[in-house]
Amino acid sequence: MPNVVLLILLCSMASSYAAENDQSIIIFSSSASDQQTGPEPLVFNFLVEQLEDYHFQQVHAGVDRSLQMLSNLTEGCIRNVVKNPQRELFFDYSLPETLFLGVKAYLSPRAAQFIAADEGNTIDLVAFAQRHKLVVGIDKERSYGALIDGELAKLPDVNKYVKEGIESEERMAGMLLANRIDMWLEYQTVMDNYQQQHLPNTRLRNYYVEGAARFIYSHIACKKSANSAALINKINQQLALLYQDDIYYQAHIQFISDKLKNSFNEVFKLFLAEH
Numbered sequence: 001m002p003n004v005v006l007l008i009l010l011c012s013m014a015s016s017y018a019a020e021n022d023q024s025i026i027i028f029s030s031s032a033s034d035q036q037t038g039p040e041p042l043v044f045n046f047l048v049e050q051l052e053d054y055h056f057q058q059v060h061a062g063v064d065r066s067l068q069m070l071s072n073l074t075e076g077c078i079r080n081v082v083k084n085p086q087r088e089l090f091f092d093y094s095l096p097e098t099l100f101l102g103v104k105a106y107l108s109p110r111a112a113q114f115i116a117a118d119e120g121n122t123i124d125l126v127a128f129a130q131r132h133k134l135v136v137g138i139d140k141e142r143s144y145g146a147l148i149d150g151e152l153a154k155l156p157d158v159n160k161y162v163k164e165g166i167e168s169e170e171r172m173a174g175m176l177l178a179n180r181i182d183m184w185l186e187y188q189t190v191m192d193n194y195q196q197q198h199l200p201n202t203r204l205r206n207y208y209v210e211g212a213a214r215f216i217y218s219h220i221a222c223k224k225s226a227n228s229a230a231l232i233n234k235i236n237q238q239l240a241l242l243y244q245d246d247i248y249y250q251a252h253i254q255f256i257s258d259k260l261k262n263s264f265n266e267v268f269k270l271f272l273a274e275h
């Protein structure tokens with residue numbers, strides 16, 4: 001019932017805005033509220049300021065719920081999402097909105113006690129979880145890119161615990177730190193923040209995952225429509241300008257801990273060279 005009520009409200013909003021201004025866009029965010037941290041809100045707010053011809057009506061919902069709602073709307077967008085082939089069938093994507101150090105696999109403190117330290121620094125996710133009988137936490141609404149999403153899908157039921165909902169990411173990190181799951185895949189900066197909050201004096205054993213990119217992008221994605229390409233083009237124009245401004249670098253680096261700054265700076269140089 002709540003989804004039905006929200007859908008009716010969104011359709012009403014879309015109709016009323018269209019009547020007043022054909023440049024009005026409903027844009028979904030996967031955050032629980034507008035009290036977000038990290039680079040994405042800063043970058044998005046900059047874009048909103050520059051795109052004066054558009055009125056963005058923001059709605060906060062989980063990724064799955066946002067995609068479900070968008071399927072019933074003529075047009076609309078979603079912030080801070082990772083590309084994957086399934087989504088690209090229905091959405092036009094912007095240039096990268098933000099960039100992250102790539103995902104790594106983190107062991108819980110308890111699981112690390114039972115696994116030899118000489119496993120190397122890169123693992124085959126499925127083989128590693130099965131060999132050590134690990135339970136891997138999976139956030140149903142997250143995408144880590146097509147390859148890693150595919151690897152997670154291969155895990156047998158006995159080796160995974162699936163959680164969904166707006167706050168599932170934070171809950172899953174808490175479960176890892178409390179030894180309630182054995183492994184969790186997370187972006188390095190995000191996990192570093194969680195660890196500093198909850199277990200600042202504990203070093204979590206972690207591994208690169210075979211096939212995972214060393215850095216990954218988030219994007220603004222707009223449902224394919226008569227107007228989506230024009231909007232994405234205008235967003236891209238502003239992003240291209242922003243990349244060359246120190247504002248973009250500062251929006252990211254302020255959330256990077258000292259121990260990850262060298263890694264991020266290397267990634268950022270590669271990013272600028274490509275864009």
